[in-house]
Amino acid sequence: MVENKIxxxxxxxxxxxxxxxxxxxxxxREPGKVGYSIVKNLLDGGFKGKIYPINPTAPxxxxxPCYKNVKEIPENVDTALISIPARFVIDAIKxxxxxxxxxxxxxxxxxxxxxxxxxxKNLVETAHKYGVRIVGPNTFGVYRPSKxxxxxxxxxxxxxxxxxxTCQSGGVGMGIxxxxxxxxxxxxxxxxxxxxxxxxxxDVLEYFAQDEQTKAIALHAESIIDGRRFIxxxxxxxxxxxxxxxxxxxxxxxxxxxSSHTAAIGGLDQIVDAAVKKAGVIRAKGLEEFFELGxxxxxxxxxxxxxxxxxxxxxxxxxxxxxxxxxxxxxxMDIPKDLEExxxxxxxxxxxxxNPIDIxxxxxxxxxxxxxxxxxxxxxVHGVIVGYWHTLITSPMDFxxxxxxxxxxxxxxxxxxxxxxxxxxxxxxxxxxxxxxxNCILAYPYAPxxxxxxxxxxxxxxxxxxxxx
Amino acid sequence: MVENKIxxxxxxxxxxxxxxxxxxxxxxREPGKVGYSIVKNLLDGGFKGKIYPINPTAPxxxxxPCYKNVKEIPENVDTALISIPARFVIDAIKxxxxxxxxxxxxxxxxxxxxxxxxxxKNLVETAHKYGVRIVGPNTFGVYRPSKxxxxxxxxxxxxxxxxxxTCQSGGVGMGIxxxxxxxxxxxxxxxxxxxxxxxxxxDVLEYFAQDEQTKAIALHAESIIDGRRFIxxxxxxxxxxxxxxxxxxxxxxxxxxxSSHTAAIGGLDQIVDAAVKKAGVIRAKGLEEFFELGxxxxxxxxxxxxxxxxxxxxxxxxxxxxxxxxxxxxxxMDIPKDLEExxxxxxxxxxxxxNPIDIxxxxxxxxxxxxxxxxxxxxxVHGVIVGYWHTLITSPMDFxxxxxxxxxxxxxxxxxxxxxxxxxxxxxxxxxxxxxxxNCILAYPYAPxxxxxxxxxxxxxxxxxxxxx
Numbered sequence: 058m059v060e061n062k063i064x065x066x067x068x069x070x071x072x073x074x075x076x077x078x079x080x081x082x083x084x085x086r087e088p089g090k091v092g093y094s095i096v097k098n099l100l101d102g103g104f105k106g107k108i109y110p111i112n113p114t115a116p117x118x119x120x121x122p123c124y125k126n127v128k129e130i131p132e133n134v135d136t137a138l139i140s141i142p143a144r145f146v147i148d149a150i151k152x153x154x155x156x157x158x159x160x161x162x163x164x165x166x167x168x169x170x171x172x173x174x175x176x177x178k179n180l181v182e183t184a185h186k187y188g189v190r191i192v193g194p195n196t197f198g199v200y201r202p203s204k205x206x207x208x209x210x211x212x213x214x215x216x217x218x219x220x221x222x223t224c225q226s227g228g229v230g231m232g233i234x235x236x237x238x239x240x241x242x243x244x245x246x247x248x249x250x251x252x253x254x255x256x257x258x259x260d261v262l263e264y265f266a267q268d269e270q271t272k273a274i275a276l277h278a279e280s281i282i283d284g285r286r287f288i289x290x291x292x293x294x295x296x297x298x299x300x301x302x303x304x305x306x307x308x309x310x311x312x313x314x315x316s317s318h319t320a321a322i323g324g325l326d327q328i329v330d331a332a333v334k335k336a337g338v339i340r341a342k343g344l345e346e347f348f349e350l351g352x353x354x355x356x357x358x359x360x361x362x363x364x365x366x367x368x369x370x371x372x373x374x375x376x377x378x379x380x381x382x383x384x385x386x387x388x389x390m391d392i393p394k395d396l397e398e399x400x401x402x403x404x405x406x407x408x409x410x411x412n413p414i415d416i417x418x419x420x421x422x423x424x425x426x427x428x429x430x431x432x433x434x435x436x437x438v439h440g441v442i443v444g445y446w447h448t449l450i451t452s453p454m455d456f457x458x459x460x461x462x463x464x465x466x467x468x469x470x471x472x473x474x475x476x477x478x479x480x481x482x483x484x485x486x487x488x489x490x491x492x493x494x495x496n497c498i499l500a501y502p503y504a505p506x507x508x509x510x511x512x513x514x515x516x517x518x519x520x521x522x523x524x525x526x
Numbered sequence: 527m528v529e530n531k532i533x534x535x536x537x538x539x540x541x542x543x544x545x546x547x548x549x550x551x552x553x554x555r556e557p558g559k560v561g562y563s564i565v566k567n568l569l570d571g572g573f574k575g576k577i578y579p580i581n582p583t584a585p586x587x588x589x590x591p592c593y594k595n596v597k598e599i600p601e602n603v604d605t606a607l608i609s610i611p612a613r614f615v616i617d618a619i620k621x622x623x624x625x626x627x628x629x630x631x632x633x634x635x636x637x638x639x640x641x642x643x644x645x646x647k648n649l650v651e652t653a654h655k656y657g658v659r660i661v662g663p664n665t666f667g668v669y670r671p672s673k674x675x676x677x678x679x680x681x682x683x684x685x686x687x688x689x690x691x692t693c694q695s696g697g698v699g700m701g702i703x704x705x706x707x708x709x710x711x712x713x714x715x716x717x718x719x720x721x722x723x724x725x726x727x728x729d730v731l732e733y734f735a736q737d738e739q740t741k742a743i744a745l746h747a748e749s750i751i752d753g754r755r756f757i758x759x760x761x762x763x764x765x766x767x768x769x770x771x772x773x774x775x776x777x778x779x780x781x782x783x784x785s786s787h788t789a790a791i792g793g794l795d796q797i798v799d800a801a802v803k804k805a806g807v808i809r810a811k812g813l814e815e816f817f818e819l820g821x822x823x824x825x826x827x828x829x830x831x832x833x834x835x836x837x838x839x840x841x842x843x844x845x846x847x848x849x850x851x852x853x854x855x856x857x858x859m860d861i862p863k864d865l866e867e868x869x870x871x872x873x874x875x876x877x878x879x880x881n882p883i884d885i886x887x888x889x890x891x892x893x894x895x896x897x898x899x900x901x902x903x904x905x906x907v908h909g910v911i912v913g914y915w916h917t918l919i920t921s922p923m924d925f926x927x928x929x930x931x932x933x934x935x936x937x938x939x940x941x942x943x944x945x946x947x948x949x950x951x952x953x954x955x956x957x958x959x960x961x962x963x964x965n966c967i968l969a970y971p972y973a974p975x976x977x978x979x980x981x982x983x984x985x986x987x988x989x990x991x992x993x994x995x
Contacts, residue, residue, distance in 0.1 A: 374697040
């Protein structure tokens, strides 16, 4: 009866995130129903594999022929989405096991989250007996934008990119999607673990470590099921790719709330903190930092050393950037004499030639250009923070254009180093920041500390991974 | 020769922020010139007082008759803006003294910031000899939106409201304006101190304390000139209105940068920190927190006790909110039995009736409405944090509408308590947040920790001011 064995972690997640075929158990013809939205999202997203709607009565759904049972499908099925009433889910899992489906995502609610702990326990036991692994239950689903796969009843998501995200809450997951869309963050995957009865963040880490699309991994968790194993796997993965963790329920208020939310059993936060740090995992303090660090780590190139240089058009902004650098453990390089001489050619004498280099508010776009170019092309400089001040002499858009030009030219010459831009000025700086980000340059209007936190994360990770001293 | 005496702090700032007449020394007919922009901004902003352009050759500027010298003006002059080359400024100050102008804002650069420390020293000495106080030099100017006064060569600002801001950097000042406009923050005043050679943040505190428009005060400073006096004055003012301080140059990197920027002499940061805390001043960690705390403190009503209640539609969001509450020192109340029973009438049994109250993602707008109403109207609850989860059942806009309705009804009944909203969902939550803020309800998309930081600040201040236990 049980033909297939529990798959190894990487191969299992490959079935989940790179399926050639998906069965939708509980597919529906009725718009508004969850089982309809799932099929529609898969079609609308342009999923290239096969989609098999399973419905006992409908002959077809959205133009796709239906099957009465997953076992009737004549070909292999990589993964299934289940959206039927909770009490029927165990039978569906048995069918999936018999069909040889290695991993299923259970969208259906009605398990531990409403107190049905016994039902959920039976579910897991049955699944494992039948060689099936479970994502969920009570989850919004799974996204793999590069495959046009929005396997969810919620909104689809189309921007493919380097950030892999997982989360343990639908509320947080939808916030993640909104934020990602608003900031146009490219995702390699988004997995909602819901009640997290079986497959969890530990199981996906090794997959993401070897996944070419994924540049950084961000995990939201209310509980870490097996702390020892998490640390063991994470320690290895962080040598290859950065991991950001938002551990919710880390205070006693939060922990109490988490217990009643997902029946999570957390450890003492200090222990979590120490273990996580030892494993090289970067911990986020809140949801926004979680997003922003993940985004920065996915987009910034790896640094080759620890020397950071600030080039600013406003002294006051330079002070705030310098404060944030010290707080974030960034090393501001001492400017070598020869480099200082080069800066002096471009900057008025009342500027500053220490780090932060202050080109002054009297500078036209050319001065920004020349000085950023100097910083980027000097081999002793390993990362650059640019501070822009909105003046009549250099408009936000003119500034953005010269930065894009300088960075593009450097990239053409094979020069890739972390660079972030902090913009201070009237609302037009928001547009300029957008233009910069459209050109893959991280840019932060108004909040210099955000720019610094972003670039600091990649230096912190590089130190842990042994890339820099 | 010296007719007028140095004015007391409140009366001095009244001349600066509530002038009936302003002289613009260095007014110009040429668009693009600083002296032209100042006059134009005053006119465009709808300044109701008299504007006297001073120019030795022009008969009129933008339709206003010119005077050759401030001394020729037949009426009283409350304040003057100076925008002429640095070397002529001292003579202009003498003229202002002889005319009896008590306070002038020197826009002109070319003083300590380019190394001309001696010139700046002479400037101050002369001014004081002639009974004139100086704002600046090297500043963007002064705003008083309620009087239509944008006394600046930079962009005008029109939203009047409860937040008084000061800053010691043009770069930071322009960032403040952009952020304020982007978040539609109403300002009672914005003062740029520039080189801060004379009038400083201490001089404005007592004015803002008695100013009816001002609800909260936010100060950006690279240096505190007289620490003892600052603490003395601030201790008294914070009993009346909250003060937020962003002390830049607080790390050794930042301090070095500040020394070369405004020649600021800072103290050891730990000393600043301890003193400031003792005075009840709330310290911001970065520019964004500075803005956000100032905004929240200006908008939230005073709490009558310390009990806060979270009502959330997503358990996961509730956990993050609870974590942030503990970190921010907020007291989550224990729900009294009778109140719990009331909540049970509205919420599905698998919700949570501890604090955070979890109404679950299955809740329609009515449930949000009933539960928020319960929380707001219970006298034992002194502050409310609402967590919204974007679902098919309750859209962001439907949610926003019921919150607005509940809060408005409560306000009609004289119930005013701090309330903040955290929204998690797809990008439509941004629009819903805007609608909430248009109705004077603070709302934060994506970042639950921001909502909590905001409401926490008003409880922290209320404790210091002795309003709550």
